[in-house]
Each structure stands twice: as structure tokens, then as C-alpha cells.
Amino acid sequence: MSTPDADPTTARANDPDPGAASESAARYAASDGVAVITLNRPQALNAVNADLSTAVGEGLEAAAADPDVRVVVVTGAGRAFCAGADLKEIAQQRPIHARGHPEWGFAGFIRHWIDKPIIAAVNGSALGGGTEIVLASDLVVASETAMFGLPEVKRGLLAAAGGVVRLQRQLPLKRALELVLTGDAIHAATAEQWGLVNRVVPADQVLGAALGLATRIAANAPLSLQHSKRMLYRTVNGASDWNAEWVSEDPWAVNEEAVQTVFSSGDALEGPRAFAEKRQPKWEGK
16 A cells, blocks of 8 residues: 655654664564564555564563563654555455464554553554554654555455544544545644644654653553553443444444455455556446
């Protein structure tokens, strides 16, 4: 999935360790109470494949198990935060989830709960699954060059990695519907105005700003942080005002029903194939 161009010089400045070996699809480092997980497929704009999902999921596990880690920062290497799912992998019908851990969800992240606060340091474009990683994070610091959006409808797909579950919980419903139904992207300034991100900073300050915020949080009591996060998520939503039958429904079960329909369609194959073949898709609506 393509993303808007960004300044490669700026992107390198945001990489916490530009000279590090690139054999891992996600890098993990921890110090002073903060763990940093860096999506590390810059040549593919950090598009999510099985290697990246596995490495990110293992990084979250390491952070959760380390009593010295109190906050996690997730960022991207290179000029993009995350371009979403690797459509070339999908076109070849290869799995992109973490090996042995389907319960972690997309990127090894979006259903991988840990009690410790997670900050997304969005160094560049975050489209599709990139936006869904943002939605699954607790706080967001974004580059002024960052873009957010859920273009799945343009590919005959569904924003099934939390986009259609979480977006309307974090934005007014009509804003969420606009993003989902048009598939269009918004700039970081708009995302901040809408409340999708906490703050926008110059491109060369993204990681530093996120680490500064993480340090402020990490100075607080670990148990207080963990239980405060847990309780906020447990109590944030009330009953549906649309259909009484939905009150007790698991949103992920509803999401799975939609996934079964959309992802088994011919259009779900056509979209990634058209992308890989660099042509316009031919939709059939089935």
C-alpha cells in the first residue's frame, strides 16, 4: 500500500539507531524505564509481514515481563511509520500474523494487551494498518509530515485490524465514518484537531518528544500506571444507543463476522493483485 513521500533525511533523524543491523524486522531496546520498539522494514515502508508481526509481538512480551520497563514507545525506521499490511504478501496468500500467536492480532500488536502505557511515535505516514497500530496505542506523538487514513475500501478490503472497531470510540462517529467510507487520508494537523493524536511536532523531534513524554510517565508509580490504564479502558464505553441487542456483543466477534464476508470475496483478492500489478482494480462486489 503506497504512502505519500516524506523527506528521507528527516526520517533517518527519527530512527533511534540508524546504523543498527537490519536483520530483525523490528528492533527492541530498553533503558531508563522505557522500551523502544522500532518497526524495521524501511525498504517496504514498514509494511507488516509475518517477520515484523513476530518481532513486534515478542518485543511487547519482553516489555511486559521486564519490571524495569514502565512505558513502551513504538516507532518506525526510515521515512514511514507503517504502510499497513504487506499487500504483496497478501496477494501471494502468505500469512502476515505473528508465528504461533494469532491471538496477538495484526502486527503482533493490535490485540496484544499489556498494562504498561504505549506511545506511538509516528515518524511518517501511517496508513491502513499503520493507523490501526496508532488506534491501539495509548498516546500518540506525530510528525507534522505524518498522514493517517484507512484506505481499505479502495482495495476491496475492510479495516479489520481495529479500524472499524476502535475509530468511532476515539473520534466522533461522523468523523470516523468519513475516514472509513472515503478511504481518504488526513494530515497530522487535522488528526490533532480531531483528537486522534496528542501532539504534533517537527519531523526531527518526534522520537525525542515521545521519549520525553514516556520519561514523565515512567516517573510515576508502576502499579498506579498499570491499573489506571486498565480501568480507563474497562469503563470508557457504555451501552449502545442504536440497538439493544448489541449491548452485550463482543465487538471483536462482530468484527470477525465482517472479516469472514469481506476477506472471502473476490474483491479482497482483486485489490491486492491490482496493487501488486500497478493497475486499477476491477471490482465485482462479490
